[in-house]
Amino acid sequence: MSEAQPVLRLEGIVKTFPGVRALDGVDFSVFPGEVHALMGENGAGKSTLMKVLAGMYQPNEGRIMIDRKPVVMRNPIEAKQNGIILIHQELSLAEQMTVAENVFLGELPRTRWGFVDWKVLEERVGSILAKLNCDFGPRTNVGSLSIAKKQMVEIARALTHHAKVVVFDEPTASLTDAEKVVLFDIINDLKSDGVSIVYISHRMEEIFTISDRITVLRDGSYRGTLVAADTTEDEVTQLMIGRSLDYSRNIEQGEIGDITLEVDGLSCGRLYSDVSFAVRAGEVVGFYGLVGAGRTEIAETLFGLREPTSGTIRLDGEAVSIGSPADAIANGISLVPESRKEQGLVLGMNCRDNITLPQVDDMTAGPFVSNGAEIAIYDMYRDRLDIKAPSWRSEVGNLSGGNQQKIVIGKWLAMKPRVLIVDEPTRGIDVGSKAEIHNLIRELAHSGYAVIVISSEMPEILRVSDRVIAMYQGRIMREFTADEVNEDNLVQAISGVGNGKAA
Template sequence: MPPLLQASGIVKQFPGTLALDRVQLDLYPGEIHAVVGENGAGKSTLMKILSGVYTADAGEILFEGRRVTPSTPREALQLGIAIVHQELSLVPPLTVAENIFPGRLPTNWLGFVKYGQLFRDARRVLDDLDVHVDPRALVSDISIANQQLVEIAKALSQNCKVLILDEPTSALTEREVEILFSLLKRLAAQGVGILYISHKLDEIFRLSDRITVLRDGQYIGTVKTAEATTDMIIRMMVGRELGSMYPPKADEIGQPLLEVRDLRLPGSSAKINLALRAGEIVGVAGLIGAGRTELARAIFGVDPITDGQILLDGKPISISSPSEAIQHRIGYLPEDRKAAGLFLDMSVKWNIESVNRPAVTSYGFVNPNREAELAREYISRLEISTPSIEQEVRRLSGGNQQKVLVAKWLAIRPRVFMVDEPTRGVDVGAKSEIHHLLRELAAAGVAVMMISSELPEILGLSDRILVMHNGAIVAELDGNAATEEQIMHYASGQAAVAV
């Protein structure tokens, strides 16, 4: 069988960087082909070239044996190459159906939309994919997972033969991932070729037929998934052996630092009790909407608690705003670094000092020397790769942005540190560095609470695991003995009564 898509010798030069250096890739009909590599390896650039967002400087793309040069996304779509970007491109205030057929709405002779037909057409597309979403629903009202499925439906409704997915699962829970995967497998069975980009190796091993590895803009190799191992892929990605993926767990755990008593989250009747102890990492697992982020925000005073009590060092404290939490040296690293964490258009320096502003202030004025010192201290401690402390954070890679976010919280020398999805959208190398850093903090006596939707991360790092469901903590598991199955069992609410 001839390949559906064949790219060879692809070169793309950006000012200052050679983003792709003679990269090749081939995709067969019905194949799920994973493309992996660290941030900056060139995966997204390659996908943007295939989907017409960029044009290659050199190289050749064969589509069904014909040489093509898609120079706009529209041309690529007409050929049958569709891409679902990491950031969804739906229009939230419109209906699902309108989002599936943008620019191709059925109209009558007056130019008015024929909604009846539109909804019927959308229904048919969604039914074909076995996606249970109401075509009349507004996109803003459906879950992120369903939005993702709608995005795929939109791509497929244009008769696409090659579907490119860029990090499609970063906002999905395990169960939603399952739904997506079964859809992708069905599509592949119908002969669609799928290019799948992800940082999550476990997903890639479960889903793909072959894996292509890129590193620093170069093609490293393509292997059959059945013949590959995780270690082997990681070696190809980073070009070196990564030590043990996860640091060893705590051997000594201290006194409770922060205790929560009878806290009730809005919309839930369950009372939450928990203690975070010095020296331990407590993992908080659960599906999206289980109340994990809400719990952290309640403790941090973003959405102050109305019901319950928070104790620090055994003494009750009241936290009604983030600034009070910060005064108690409680830190909270939010899950969405771009929307809620960083000041993207500001310098690394300003970002690092943004929480501990008093540290760089004397007599009410900001002291430039102290600013520079503070920034340099954390740049070197976290090995943040930036050309200068004045660099805009927007221009850093995802991993380095995340490190800046961690740095701004470390600058208050937190005693209690709550991190929400601390390694989302971060490459393997930076991820491991952040894991080791969290462990070092714990070892130095910080109480760390880590919310994560990645079960391997929860299992690999936590000393203790709390599982949440529907605004309640439904299980507390030993970090050394728990299994993914166990966590999923509790997280999906199947044993809510047991605890």
């Protein structure tokens, strides 16, 4: 690679915010036709660097060179003109418009009368979609597409711009395995056309599948660039967190007690049917399956967000009816929801208020909320979960993903539940925090909670669970103990193999 000239080069980028040095002299270069992974824990500065690259932030120091010429990009439009396209984690498409309109939004081809030239538009978009092997046409409504297909539309948009560098920010966060394969094919196609890719992800195995080089950031500074073929996961992890991680499963097992939660023949329309299982105090039961297998819907039913069509739920042997989250909370059930930003947190509220929100009614001195009691609870869970926030007054929206997730977990631990349901506990969280959260889940079970973990990540399920329940299309396919479960039989169970159905 040394003979080629980088298409993009960042030199000594410094970006400060009041009180924070978010980027501290970061160097980063991308060669034509390479996939360059950018890694680092949450808060390491990846997003800030990408925002600098996309013209959303101006660096305080350092320079950006494109094709060896220094450039200043004052906004995303100028970044696009320079051939840098950012594909966000949160897609930015106009849902009510067609694919074609979205792809050329803002630059729709016109007839000489100034009207939109639909013919030209559809031809051009059609050819791009064909190139991407999309099975939908330019006239399709974007709102009707799956997330993976929406991502294709974003990529199509990037292709109209003669992109030199395409930045993918956590592109696989909500993709199925099959969709992931399609995405990687497209990335490889782009690559062979000489387009450079910057790939941001927390998923180590993806990084090694797709990337040529890996640059690691930690605490806003540059830690090194590795050639993917010559390095190992361990080496990358060490650079990221400054120590090596203990990946071994925490097998320490607490005393398994009586059955806390028992679900019998629970069904909810077409979402899932005839689901029966039990969770004992002190054990972690993992629910594994593809997106749409009905796992989250079961959790939502147990938490009173969905009404079951039939079946019973028993807590400590007594049948309960749970009609609302308030009922669930009163019955000692807590849910750490899958989307912390949409469901878990009030982002504009401070850390303390978020943690105490479900129990604020019980924290009063006279008619008022007791400041002291609230701070005591916050301090307790900050210490227990090692939450890193400047103070309890900090808005949770300003914290890193890992710390946000700890706030959500703290919020539900503070309720002292009997049953704790954790849905996708580490989605979008870096490896360091991930390990901490896994250990925490084990610890919680150890101290007597009945814990349900729902996850789409197999290593996670294998690491934390005492028993694993595999689901496929709304049904429980098989139940494994920790000893008998392995990657092979789990994959078979969740794809309906041996059941006459293909995934």
